[in-house]
Amino acid sequence: MAVTAESQQASLREPPSWRRTKNIIMTALMVFAFVLAIVPLVFVLITVVARGASIISWQFLTAPIPPATAPAGQGGMGPAIYGTLAITFIATVMAVPLGILGAVYINEYGGRGILARVVRFMADVMTGVPSIVMGLFIFSIYTLKFGFSGFGGALALACLMLPIVIRSTEEMLKLVPDALRQGSYALGATKARVTLTVVLPAAVGGITSGALLAVARAAGETAPLLFTILTVTSVNRNVFSGPNTSLPSQIFNNANSSYVGAQARGWGAALTLVAIAFILMIAARLITARFARYQR
Amino acid sequence: MSTVTKADPAIPAGSAHPLEQRRPLGDRGFAIIALASGLLVLVILLLIAITTTNQAWSWFTTEGWGIFGKTWDPSKNQYGALSFIYGTAVTALIAIIIAVPVSLGIALLLTEVVPFQWARPIVYVVDLLAVVPSVVWGLWGILVFAPWLQHIYTSIASGVKGIPVLENLFGGENVSGASFFTAGIILAFMITPIVTSLAREVIATTPAIDKEGAYALGATRWEMINGVVRPHSQSGFVGAVLLGLGRAMGETIAAALVIGSSATITSHLFYPGYNMPAVIANQFGEATGIQRAGLMGLGVLLFIFTIIVNVIARGVVERSARRARGT
Amino acid sequence: MEESQQELVAKVEQTTRTEPLIRQPAEPVGTGKLIFDVKNVSIYYSSFKAVTEVTMPIYENEITAFIGSSGSGKSTVLRAFNRMNDLVPGARLEGEMSYRGASLYGRDVSPIAVRRRIGMVFQKPNPFPKSIYDNVAYGPRINGEHNKKKLDEIVERSLRGAALWDEVKNRLGASGLALSGGQAQRLCIARTIAVEPDVVLMDEPASALDPISTGAIEDLMQELKKKYTIVIVTHNMQQATRVSDRTAFFYVLTDSKSDTRTGVLVEYGPTKHIFEDPQDPRTQAYVSGKMG
Numbered sequence: 001m002a003v004t005a006e007s008q009q010a011s012l013r014e015p016p017s018w019r020r021t022k023n024i025i026m027t028a029l030m031v032f033a034f035v036l037a038i039v040p041l042v043f044v045l046i047t048v049v050a051r052g053a054s055i056i057s058w059q060f061l062t063a064p065i066p067p068a069t070a071p072a073g074q075g076g077m078g079p080a081i082y083g084t085l086a087i088t089f090i091a092t093v094m095a096v097p098l099g100i101l102g103a104v105y106i107n108e109y110g111g112r113g114i115l116a117r118v119v120r121f122m123a124d125v126m127t128g129v130p131s132i133v134m135g136l137f138i139f140s141i142y143t144l145k146f147g148f149s150g151f152g153g154a155l156a157l158a159c160l161m162l163p164i165v166i167r168s169t170e171e172m173l174k175l176v177p178d179a180l181r182q183g184s185y186a187l188g189a190t191k192a193r194v195t196l197t198v199v200l201p202a203a204v205g206g207i208t209s210g211a212l213l214a215v216a217r218a219a220g221e222t223a224p225l226l227f228t229i230l231t232v233t234s235v236n237r238n239v240f241s242g243p244n245t246s247l248p249s250q251i252f253n254n255a256n257s258s259y260v261g262a263q264a265r266g267w268g269a270a271l272t273l274v275a276i277a278f279i280l281m282i283a284a285r286l287i288t289a290r291f292a293r294y295q296r
Numbered sequence: 297m298s299t300v301t302k303a304d305p306a307i308p309a310g311s312a313h314p315l316e317q318r319r320p321l322g323d324r325g326f327a328i329i330a331l332a333s334g335l336l337v338l339v340i341l342l343l344i345a346i347t348t349t350n351q352a353w354s355w356f357t358t359e360g361w362g363i364f365g366k367t368w369d370p371s372k373n374q375y376g377a378l379s380f381i382y383g384t385a386v387t388a389l390i391a392i393i394i395a396v397p398v399s400l401g402i403a404l405l406l407t408e409v410v411p412f413q414w415a416r417p418i419v420y421v422v423d424l425l426a427v428v429p430s431v432v433w434g435l436w437g438i439l440v441f442a443p444w445l446q447h448i449y450t451s452i453a454s455g456v457k458g459i460p461v462l463e464n465l466f467g468g469e470n471v472s473g474a475s476f477f478t479a480g481i482i483l484a485f486m487i488t489p490i491v492t493s494l495a496r497e498v499i500a501t502t503p504a505i506d507k508e509g510a511y512a513l514g515a516t517r518w519e520m521i522n523g524v525v526r527p528h529s530q531s532g533f534v535g536a537v538l539l540g541l542g543r544a545m546g547e548t549i550a551a552a553l554v555i556g557s558s559a560t561i562t563s564h565l566f567y568p569g570y571n572m573p574a575v576i577a578n579q580f581g582e583a584t585g586i587q588r589a590g591l592m593g594l595g596v597l598l599f600i601f602t603i604i605v606n607v608i609a610r611g612v613v614e615r616s617a618r619r620a621r622g623t
Numbered sequence: 624m625e626e627s628q629q630e631l632v633a634k635v636e637q638t639t640r641t642e643p644l645i646r647q648p649a650e651p652v653g654t655g656k657l658i659f660d661v662k663n664v665s666i667y668y669s670s671f672k673a674v675t676e677v678t679m680p681i682y683e684n685e686i687t688a689f690i691g692s693s694g695s696g697k698s699t700v701l702r703a704f705n706r707m708n709d710l711v712p713g714a715r716l717e718g719e720m721s722y723r724g725a726s727l728y729g730r731d732v733s734p735i736a737v738r739r740r741i742g743m744v745f746q747k748p749n750p751f752p753k754s755i756y757d758n759v760a761y762g763p764r765i766n767g768e769h770n771k772k773k774l775d776e777i778v779e780r781s782l783r784g785a786a787l788w789d790e791v792k793n794r795l796g797a798s799g800l801a802l803s804g805g806q807a808q809r810l811c812i813a814r815t816i817a818v819e820p821d822v823v824l825m826d827e828p829a830s831a832l833d834p835i836s837t838g839a840i841e842d843l844m845q846e847l848k849k850k851y852t853i854v855i856v857t858h859n860m861q862q863a864t865r866v867s868d869r870t871a872f873f874y875v876l877t878d879s880k881s882d883t884r885t886g887v888l889v890e891y892g893p894t895k896h897i898f899e900d901p902q903d904p905r906t907q908a909y910v911s912g913k914m915g
Contacts, residue, residue: 019519020516022518023516023519026517026518026521027409027518029401030401030402030405030409031401031405032401033397033398033399033400033401033402033405034402034405034418036398037402037485037492040485041421041424041428041485043436043440044428044433044436047436047440048432098333098336101330101332101333101334102330102333102334102336104333105331105334108330109327109330109331110334111712112712115334116334118338119335119337119338121610122337122338123337124606124610125341125603125607125610126337126340128542128543128546128602128606129341129546129599129602129603130546130547130548130599130602131546131548132546132548132573132576132577132595132598133344133348133546133595133598133599133602134344136348136576136580136592136595137340137343137344137347140347140348140350140351140592141343162336162337162340163337166337179745179747179749180749180751182707182710182749183745183751183811183814184761185707185710185738186705186707186742186745186815187739187742187762187814187815187818188735188736188737188739188762188818189735189765190322190323191323192320192322192326192327193765195326196326197765201752201753202751202752216427219429220429220430220431221429221430222430222431222548222549223430223549223573223577226580227580227581230581248429248431251432251435252434252549252552252553255431255434255435255438255439256553263439266439267435270431270432270435270436273429273431274427274428274429277428277429278427281423281424281427285420
C-alpha cells in the first residue's frame with residue numbers, strides 16, 4: 001500500500017488524545033503527591049512559628065520551668081535547652097568517633113570478607129530499630145544500676161546515632177578514589193596512616209555533614225530519654241547523676257497537659273527545637289556544598 | 297643541588313637488616329580499634345535482645361500464651377497484648393497505604409519529570425519533612441490536627457450511617473480526633489521522606505538506554521514509566537516500602553500523642569486506639585512488676601518485628617540492586 | 624629482506640619459548656651495579672598466572688623500559704618491585720626477587736620499608752587533595768620529619784628536581800588538584816623523590832598527558848636517572864627508544880589447548896639492540912608494528 005502524503009502527515013501528529021490525556025493525568029497525580037506531602041509540612045511549620053514565636057524571648061530561653069498551671073508569660077525552658085545541648089553533645093562525642101571507626105573498618109579493613117558484610121548489613125538493620133527500644137535497652141543495662149541521669153539518655157541517643165553515622169560515613173569513604181590510597185601506599189605509608197592522613201581528610205566534608213544530620217535527629221528524639229533521664233523540671237547541670245530534662249521531653253509533657261500556659265510553653269519549646277534542627281541541617285548542606293567545590 | 301653521594305640506601309642507619317621492620321604498633325592498634333568499632337554494632341544488637349528479654353521474662357512466664365490475650369488491664373492483673381499488636385498493624389497499614397502512592401509519585405516526579413536543576417530544591421523540601429522532630433508532629437497533631445479532623449470524622453461517620461462495610465470502618469458514635477486513623481496519617485507524613493529517598497535511588501538505576509528505547513518507539517512519558525521503569529524498579533520499591541513499614545511500626549512519640557490511648561480492638565478506624573510503642577511510652581514511667589515486664593516484653597516484640605521487617609527489606613533492596621548491576 | 628606478514632605470523636606462533644633472551648651491552652650505562660635481580664619469578668592473582676618465569680637484571684642509574692601489549696605482565700612485574708601487588712587480595716609471587724642483594728619477599732621484609740626505598744609514579748596523576756606543599760611534604764612527614772626548615776628545604780629541592788619549582792614557588796599553598804595534567808604529574812614525581820628513594824618506578828607516566836607535558840617528563844627522566852634508577856612501563860615504543868637505556872619486551876603467551884594466557888619476558892637488552900636488531904620473531908613483530 002502506497003504511503004500517501006496524508007498518512008505521512010498523520011504519523012507526525014501527536015499520539016491519540018486518550019494517551020495524551022492519560023499522560024497528563026498521571027503527571028498531575030505526581031505533582032499532587034508532592035503537594036500532598038508539602039501541605040502538612042507547611043502547616044506544621046506555620047503553626048509552630050505562629051504559636052511559638054509570641055512566647056520566645058531571652059527570658060523564655062533561660063528561665064526555669066514553671067509548674068504546668070502557670071500562665072503563658074511565666075517561666076521558660078532554660079533547663080530543657082541546657083539538657084538538650086548537654087545530653088546531645090555527650091551522645092555525639094560517643095557516637096561519631098565510634099561510627100567513623102566502624103565505617104573505616106567496613107570500607108578500609110573489611111574488604112570483601114564476610115564479617116564486614118555482616119557488620120554493614122547489621123548496621124543497616126540497626127538504623128531501623130525503634131528509638132524506644134534503645135531507651136528500654138539502656139534502661140535495662142544502665143539506668144537500673146546507676147539511676148536516672150543525663151548520661152543514660154546520652155547513651156541511648158548514641159545507640160541511635162551510631163548506625164546512622166556508620167552508614168553515612170561509609171558512603172563517603174566509598175567515594176574517595178582508590179588512586180589516592182595507592183599514591184599514599186607507594187610512599188611507604190602504613191594502612192593506618194593512609195586512612196588517617198589521606199582517606200579521612202579527603203572525605204571529611206561528607207562525614208561532617210552526615211554527622212550533623214545524625215545530631216539533628218538525636219536532638220529531636222524523645223523516646224530514648226523517657227525512661228533514662230526521667231523528665232524533671234529543674235535544671236541539672238550534672239549530666240552524670242540525677243534526672244534531667246530536654247526540649248523534646250518537655251514538649252511531650254506539655255502536649256499532654258490541658259493547661260493553656262503549659263501548651264504555650266510547649267509551642268515555644270517546639271519552635272526552639274525545630275530551629276536547632278534546621279540550623280544543623282543547613283550547616284550540613286553548606287558543608288557539603290563547600291567541600292564539593294574544594295574537591296573539584 | 298645537593299651532593300649525590302649518599303649512604304647505601306639499602307641499609308638505613310642503625311638497623312641490622314635493611315628491609316626488615318616490625319609492623320608498627322600504631323598500625324596494628326588502629327586496625328584493632330577499627331575492628332572493635334565494627335563489632336560494636338553486633339554487640340549492641342545482641343545486648344538489646346538479651347537484656348530486654350531478660351527484663352520481660354516474668355511477663356512471658358506469667359502469661360504464657362496469654363501474652364497475646366485481648367485484655368490489658370492492670371487493675372485486673374491481665375496483660376494481653378493483642379490490642380496493641382492490632383493497633384500497631386492498623387496504624388502502620390494506614391500509614392503505608394497513604395505514604396506509598398505519595399512517595400512513589402514524588403520519586404517519579406523527581407527522576408522522570410522535573411528538569412535537573414529543580415530536582416535538588418525539591419529534594420531539600422521533602423527532606424525537611426524528616427527534620428521535623430517526632431514530638432513536634434505529635435504536638436501539632438494533638439493540639440491542632442486532631443481537633444480539626446474530629447469535625448471531618450463526625451461528618452463522615454454520619455454520612456456512612458447505614459452503609460454496611462463503610463459504617464464499620466468509618467462510622468460509629470465515638471469518633472475522635474485522637475484515633476487510629478489520625479495516628480496513621482501522621483505516621484504517613486513521617487515516613488514519606490525515607491520511602492521517597494529510597495524509591496528515588498531504586499528508580500534511578502533504570503538504565504537510560506531502556507528509557508530511550510521506549511521514547512524512541514513513540515511512548516508518552518507515562519507509558520515509558522509503566523513499561524520500563526516499573527518492571528525494573530518494582531522489587532526495589534517493595535524494599536523501600538518495607539523499610540517505611542518498619543519505621544511506621546516503631547515510631548513512638550507522635551503515635552503516643554494522637555492515638556487516643558485506648559486499648560481496644562475495633563474495626564472503627566476513627567475510634568481511639570493504642571499501639572505498642574505508644575503504650576510503652578505512656579505507661580512505663582509508673583509501671584511496676586508484671587506490668588513493667590509486660591511493657592518491656594512489648595518492646596521485645598517490637599524489636600523482633602522491626603528487625604524481621606528490616607532484614608527482609610534490606611535483603612529485597614540488595615537483591616534488586618544486584619540484579620540491576622547485572623551481577 | 625622483508626618477510627611477508629604471514630611468514631612472520633607463522634614464525635610467531637611457532638615460537639613458544641618462555642625463557643627470555645637476555646643480551647648484554649658492551650659496557651654499562653650507569654654504574655653497572657645490580658639493583659634488582661629477578662630469577663624465575665611467576666606472579667599469580669588467585670589461580671590466574673599473570674606472569675610466568677621472568678628472569679632479568681636491572682642496573683643502577685639506568686632507565687629500563689618494559690614494553691609489550693596489554694596483559695603481557697609489564698605492570699604486574701613493575702608493581703612487584705615495590706610490593707604494590709600485596710594490596711590485591713589473592714596475589715602471590717613465586718621465585719626470587721632481590722633488591723641490592725636482599726630478598727624483597729623474604730618472610731621478615733616489611734612492604735612499608737620497601738616502598739620507602741622504591742617509589743612509584745602512576746599513570747593517572749593522583750595528587751592528594753592537599754596543598755602543593757603538603758603533597759610534597761607528605762612523604763617526609765610520615766617518615767618522621769617535622770622540622771619546618773628542613774621540610775621547606777626538602778619541598779624546594781624536590782620541586783626543583785621535578786622541574787616544577789619555578790611554576791609553583793609562589794603558590795605552594797594552592798590545592799594540588801588545581802594543577803594541569805602535566806604539572807600534576809610532575810608534582811607526583813616531586814612527591815616521590817621527596818623521600819629520597821633509590822629507585823623510581825613509573826607506570827605509563829605520560830600516557831594521560833599531552834605531547835608537550837610528555838616531552839617535559841621525558842627530559843626530566845634523563846635528569847633523574849643521574850640520581851635514581853628508573854624502571855618505566857610504556858605503551859609507546861617511540862618513547863622507549865627516546866628515553867630508555869635498556870628495554871624488556873613482554874608478550875602474552877596463549878595456550879590454545881588449555882585456553883590460558885600468561886605474560887612472559889621474551890627479550891631484554893640494550894634499547895638499540897632490541898629495536899634495531901630483535902632476535903626473537905615475537906619481538907620483531909611487535910617493534911615493527913606488524914603485530915600486537
